[in-house]
Amino acid sequence: MSDALTQNYIDGIWQDSASGSTFKDINPAVNSDVIGQFPESGVEDVDDAVRAARKAFQTWGKMPAPARGDFLRRIGDIMTERKSELAFQMTREMGKPFFETKGDVQEAIDTAYYAASETRRLFGHTVPSEMPDKFNMSIRRPIGVCGVISAWNFPVAVPTWKMFPALACGNTVVFKPSEDAPHSGALLVKVFEDAGLPAGVVNLVQGSGNTGRALVEHPDVNAVSFTGSTETGSKIGEACGRMHKRFSLEMGGKNPMIVLADADLDLVLDGLLWGAFGTTGQRCTATSRLIVHEDVHDDLVSRLKEAASNIKIGYGNEEETEMGPVIRAAALEKIQGYITIGKDEGATIALGGKRAEGEGLEDGFFFQPTIMTNVTPNMRVAKEEIFGPVLVVLKISSYEEAVSVANNIEYGLSSAIYTNDIATAFKAMHDIEAGITYVNGPTIGAEAHMPFGGVKGTGNGHREGGWEVFDFYTETKTIYVDYSGKLQKAQIDNVDD
Numbered sequence: 001m002s003d004a005l006t007q008n009y010i011d012g013i014w015q016d017s018a019s020g021s022t023f024k025d026i027n028p029a030v031n032s033d034v035i036g037q038f039p040e041s042g043v044e045d046v047d048d049a050v051r052a053a054r055k056a057f058q059t060w061g062k063m064p065a066p067a068r069g070d071f072l073r074r075i076g077d078i079m080t081e082r083k084s085e086l087a088f089q090m091t092r093e094m095g096k097p098f099f100e101t102k103g104d105v106q107e108a109i110d111t112a113y114y115a116a117s118e119t120r121r122l123f124g125h126t127v128p129s130e131m132p133d134k135f136n137m138s139i140r141r142p143i144g145v146c147g148v149i150s151a152w153n154f155p156v157a158v159p160t161w162k163m164f165p166a167l168a169c170g171n172t173v174v175f176k177p178s179e180d181a182p183h184s185g186a187l188l189v190k191v192f193e194d195a196g197l198p199a200g201v202v203n204l205v206q207g208s209g210n211t212g213r214a215l216v217e218h219p220d221v222n223a224v225s226f227t228g229s230t231e232t233g234s235k236i237g238e239a240c241g242r243m244h245k246r247f248s249l250e251m252g253g254k255n256p257m258i259v260l261a262d263a264d265l266d267l268v269l270d271g272l273l274w275g276a277f278g279t280t281g282q283r284c285t286a287t288s289r290l291i292v293h294e295d296v297h298d299d300l301v302s303r304l305k306e307a308a309s310n311i312k313i314g315y316g317n318e319e320e321t322e323m324g325p326v327i328r329a330a331a332l333e334k335i336q337g338y339i340t341i342g343k344d345e346g347a348t349i350a351l352g353g354k355r356a357e358g359e360g361l362e363d364g365f366f367f368q369p370t371i372m373t374n375v376t377p378n379m380r381v382a383k384e385e386i387f388g389p390v391l392v393v394l395k396i397s398s399y400e401e402a403v404s405v406a407n408n409i410e411y412g413l414s415s416a417i418y419t420n421d422i423a424t425a426f427k428a429m430h431d432i433e434a435g436i437t438y439v440n441g442p443t444i445g446a447e448a449h450m451p452f453g454g455v456k457g458t459g460n461g462h463r464e465g466g467w468e469v470f471d472f473y474t475e476t477k478t479i480y481v482d483y484s485g486k487l488q489k490a491q492i493d494n495v496d497d
């Protein structure tokens, strides 16, 4: 395949890396299908990209925000026209089925239109002063150049969660996609180019961890937004902390679904199939722990086994495919390793546990939908993120126990509870330690205009999506206007001792 967009995009020009070194990107479902060789960008490329972004910031940051919104709307329009084309290439590159990659593009479209509308609503505050004839207010200003490092599992939606609000607020961007989804990243940037986004406003540098490090550590990058592993996120946090940069981290999850005895089990079953095995379990938000009441445990597990064993595995661009491959050979090994760990810890492999084989699966990284039962809260398989189609099942006998098991974890991204008892549902909304709680729905399905993010080891307190992300991408400037015509001293003139 030679017509792939296999270059960096810096200052409005598609170009190779300075060193000319590249890395290979393949289709995880059909390994012989090579998507292309992409630039392994170095310090020099990142430096060029940051310089271009800094230059563009001088004009982009001063443009009226609603005019920036017009660009975002055009980007949304082009993504709408190209939805199927983009989705096909995304599926080819990262494996999830076509209907899911179309959803991924739709999430980006929603984010574009939402961010465009927010450009007319970048509110500050006006606040009464302590003193007469004085006016107090706050306004928002852009931060500058933002480094965006994103994951491969939502190769279009997640980078746009970061870039669109950043752009709406007047920042410019250097974007490093995951090395497992460089082509999707490039196709997204091509949309920006075709929408007429001025040169330098978004720059693309392809590469792996070294490229990311050069970006994070570049002194002229003011803020970094990252989605990916906890290990990498921690390093980014340390570097940004040292350099006084603003940073937003979106990292791992081990998301619980609590099922109480009164739950509607048909609804639970649908939710579990989607939450645990959608995107082959490779979402930060995937339902990876089923915490189920003992009264319904056996019934639910047996129905789930039956349903999960019928999931059609294959190449995601084939119509009947319900679940695609995992992303790479190392992911297969990691998952297999956790199956062994689970067995050694005393868990039962109730379904799956092996590489999926059969016609059409020979040349890809396919793994069977897997269910582990007899799992107890302190086992590694109950606590560590596996990032594959593996659901662990923990049995509980009360709501209180369910919450304590759900919270016995270092992560806190998403969570779910199935119950028909409204009081219990409301209690759970407060009791579960997570950034997101779904009631009677699985742990996945975030909407573009709602805050997204986690507590504990999942993040560092920021939120993507929704109105809160606009706080991340702006600096508050506080302004005092004294029209009294005399010097007024706060805390002194206006207080009688």
Ligand code: UN1
Pocket: 107, 151, 153, 154, 158, 227, 282, 283, 284, 285, 286, 443, 444, 445, 446, 447
């Ligand atoms: C992720 O896995 O990083 O809520 C993002 C969801 C999707 C986004 C997931 N809309 O599952």
